Amino acid sequence: MIELFDDWVILIGDSDYQLAKPAGTRTDKRTGEERPAYKVYGYFGTITAALQRLVQECTREKLKGRATSLYEAIQAFVEAREKLTEILGQVEGIEFD
Secondary structure, three states: OEEOOOOOEEEEOOOOEEEEEEEEEEEOOOOOOEEEEEEEEEEEOOHHHHHHHHHHHHHHHHHOOOOOOHHHHHHHHHHHHHHHHHHHOOOOOOOOO
């Protein structure tokens, strides 16, 4: 699991990456143990694709349920993208388009 920000994580599967947020717990049917549950926002072939979706979801969360102007919508997108770019900028050699 890759921990991002604001509770966002990328879960790593055998052949994909899943953008997700914690959603409480669930009981494992085989062992009876409590395990974390996640709401998955998409399945991706690359980490970059998952991060691009993260920007879209952060923008959507900020704008959801209220009337807004185009300017505010663009600002929400820019803020989400800048937050992610700041994190990625701490790692050399990674570019985010």
